[in-house]
Amino acid sequence: MRDAYTDQLDAIFDDLAGISRRVQTAVGEATEALMTGNSSIAEKVISQDADIDRAREKVEDSCFALLSLQQPVAGDLRTVVAALRMVAELERMGDLSVHVAKIARLRVPDVAVPEEVRPTMARMAEVAEDMVGRVTEVISGRDVEAAIALGRDDEEMDQLRRRSFTELLGDEWAHGVEAAVDIALLGRYYERIADHAVSVANRVIFVVTGHNPAPAA
Amino acid sequence: MRDAYTDQLDAIFDDLAGISRRVQTAVGEATEALMTGNSSIAEKVISQDADIDRAREKVEDSCFALLSLQQPVAGDLRTVVAALRMVAELERMGDLSVHVAKIARLRVPDVAVPEEVRPTMARMAEVAEDMVGRVTEVISGRDVEAAIALGRDDEEMDQLRRRSFTELLGDEWAHGVEAAVDIALLGRYYERIADHAVSVANRVIFVVTGHNPAPAA
Incomplete structure (x- = not known):
């Protein structure tokens, strides 16, 4: 039998999925701004973050109401x-x-990411955005299988991060210190987005099964 | 009159202050490893992080017990x-x-931080460690005044971060891409430590006063 508690909890998870969807849009648009040097898209990501903050407050209020x-x-x-x-x-x-959008904005009308690291960076961005998209599904469906799969795919992000360092630090790097610093920080931001996606997925596993997943080997 | 609830809550805050003390040691030792290229101190920071993780689990268990x-x-x-x-x-x-200790370890027997950025980086490390030390006091004393002061001092960290970028990106930079990437990431790590210190202090303000502090201008 459904009760008020279950309904309220479902509403909270719907809100979480909604926030996750907004985050996916933010990651996608920040990447577009980054790869094209488009300042108006960068501005949009920066200004729309306030919506995510407000949605967070709403979820927090609902959780406290439920607890009380x-x-x-x-x-x-x-x-x-x-x-x-x-x-x-x-x-x-x-x-x-x-943060990604701000680096993009800082370099307009240039593009922060030099041509030859663009494939690696674009793939990092794609993996991050894809992971956020799957987190939305994990949250809405309380999908443990999908959550476990997400944890495994974090591996690709680690490999991409290492590859981007190899590219930066190789003898052929001709773009100077500023671009290298941008790439290192951008890599860090995408990696952290992926880390958080895995962490959110793990919390769904915990909610459904009552157990924390084993840490990845 | 004191009750079981108050005693348990005090015990949790004592544990939090204990963790904060361990974190301060970790920040200090990671910095020492970084500035001297000492791999055994770096290893110590890395291996002792498991103690912080265990202490975290203990606090979480206590909080859940209290809630239940x-x-x-x-x-x-x-x-x-x-x-x-x-x-x-x-x-x-x-x-x-x-993360700081791992960059230190990666560059041993060299020192990751070139001579001329050492003053800026050392000051960032010092500000971060000092802020963590003050967070310990804020937690143990539920000290709202000290918490408010901590929020103000975050400003120096922002200035130092900007200064380190100016140093990296100036024409005089002669240490290549690898050192620049190290410095950019190290700056990010110390800045995040400071951000979290302010956030923890703000939570103490909330616990004591029932209100979130106004965001810094």
Whole structure:
């Protein structure tokens, strides 16, 4: 039988999925701004982050209301606390998209990413955006299988990060210090977005199964 | 009159202050490893991070026990949830110290930080370590005044970060791309430690006053 608690919890998870969708848009648009040097798209990502912040506050308020009024225990309690953590991580992923957009904006009308590292950086961005998209599905469907798969795919991000360092630090690098610093920081931001995506997915595993997934080998 | 709830909450805040103290040690030792190219100190920071992770788990368990058994509402509920968030941030500050230690280790027997940026980087490290030390005091004393002061001092970190970019990107930079990338990432790690310190301090303000501090201008 459905009760008020279940309905309220479902509403919170719907809101979380909605925030995750906004974050996916932010990651995609920040990448577009970065790869094309488009300042108006960069500005859009930066200004729309306030919407994510507001959506986060709404979820936090709902979680506190649920904790106060329903006083859940055991598994239910852990689910609500997990939701509070997930929303904090999703908001952080939005902030990281803003960091990407700010680097893009700083270099307009140029493009921060030199031609020959563009494939690696574009793939990092694609992996990050794809992971956020899958997190949305994981949250809406409470999909443990998809969450486990997400944890495995984080590996590609690590490989891409290493490859981008090899490109930067090779003898053929001809773009100077500024571009190298941009690439290193951009790589860090995309990597952190992926880390948070895995962490959010792991929290869904915990909510559904009651167990934390084993750390990746 | 003191009750079981108050005692348990005090114990949680004592544990938080203990973790903050460990983080301060980690930041200090990571910096020492970085500035001297000492691999055994770097290894120590990396291996001792597991202690911080375990201490975090203990605090989380205590918070869940308190939520389940005492079912706090309103302000008390928010205090316990704030403690859960503070411990997550303190653990993250430990992870960031590990990142600093890993850059130090990667460059041994060299020192990752070239001579002429050492004053700026050393000051960033000092500000970060000092802020973590003050967070410990803020937590143990529930000291709102000290917490507010901490938020103001974050400004120096921003200035130092900008100065380090000016040094990296100036015409006189003669240390190549690798050192520049190291410095950019190290600056990011220290800046994030400082950000988290401010955030933890703000949560103490919230716990004591019931209000979030106004965002810095």
